[in-house]
Amino acid sequence: MNGISYRNLHFPSSIIQRAIWMYVRFNLSLQDVEELMAERSVELSYETVRRWVKRFGRPIARALRRGRPRAHSQWYLHEMSVSICGRWMYLWRAIDQNGEAFYILVQARRDKRATLRLMCRLLTKYGFAPRTVVTDKWPAYAALFEPNQELGPCPLAP
Numbered sequence: 001m002n003g004i005s006y007r008n009l010h011f012p013s014s015i016i017q018r019a020i021w022m023y024v025r026f027n028l029s030l031q032d033v034e035e036l037m038a039e040r041s042v043e044l045s046y047e048t049v050r051r052w053v054k055r056f057g058r059p060i061a062r063a064l065r066r067g068r069p070r071a072h073s074q075w076y077l078h079e080m081s082v083s084i085c086g087r088w089m090y091l092w093r094a095i096d097q098n099g100e101a102f103y104i105l106v107q108a109r110r111d112k113r114a115t116l117r118l119m120c121r122l123l124t125k126y127g128f129a130p131r132t133v134v135t136d137k138w139p140a141y142a143a144l145f146e147p148n149q150e151l152g153p154c155p156l157a158p
Contacts, residue, residue, distance in 0.1 A: 004059050015042055019049050020060055072096040073131035077118070077141065079110060092118045102126075112140040119144055 006013040015037070023033045030046035037044055074097040082091045090110045094103040103122055107114045123129060135141040 004056060004063075011042075011044070016052050016056060017060060019044070020053055020056055023049060023053055024057065024061065071102045071126055071130075072098065073128075074134065075122075075130040075132075076134045077115075078136075079138075081110075082106075090114065094118070094122055110140070112143045115140045115144055 004013075006016060009016065019033055019037055022028055022036060023030065028036070030049050033049045034044060034046040037049075076095040076097075077092070078095060079090050079092045081088055083089075084106070087108075089106050089108055092105040092107065092114070093101045095101050103118075103125065105118055105121065107117070133141075133145070
């Protein structure tokens, strides 16, 4: 977060970063952040936190994303059905070996094309293929790893 300038502000950069981090990371309301900062003897208004998030939120989020560890080489692919607004959809998750869900996708279908789309998006986003992939024994996953299956540039990914 070295590229962000905090000049001419009343509070030090550590307080600004902590308030923004609490607001974004824990999905708190602005009033909640104001109360938590007051418990730490920092008196500020929720409107101040809102202005900080508007001004510094994107650069801080970008810096935090760059600093995140890379996904591990063992992926668990998992799907489940969920009801969204009364319509049944499939929630696809890619989980690394530490148990962190690093990709989530919601689709209406559960077939080979949907799994191909999930895998293509994963390969496009992370830029490397996993060493091992753990799945259930569903046939659409097995079709992805056939020797003749092309996982290069995906025509299905937007």
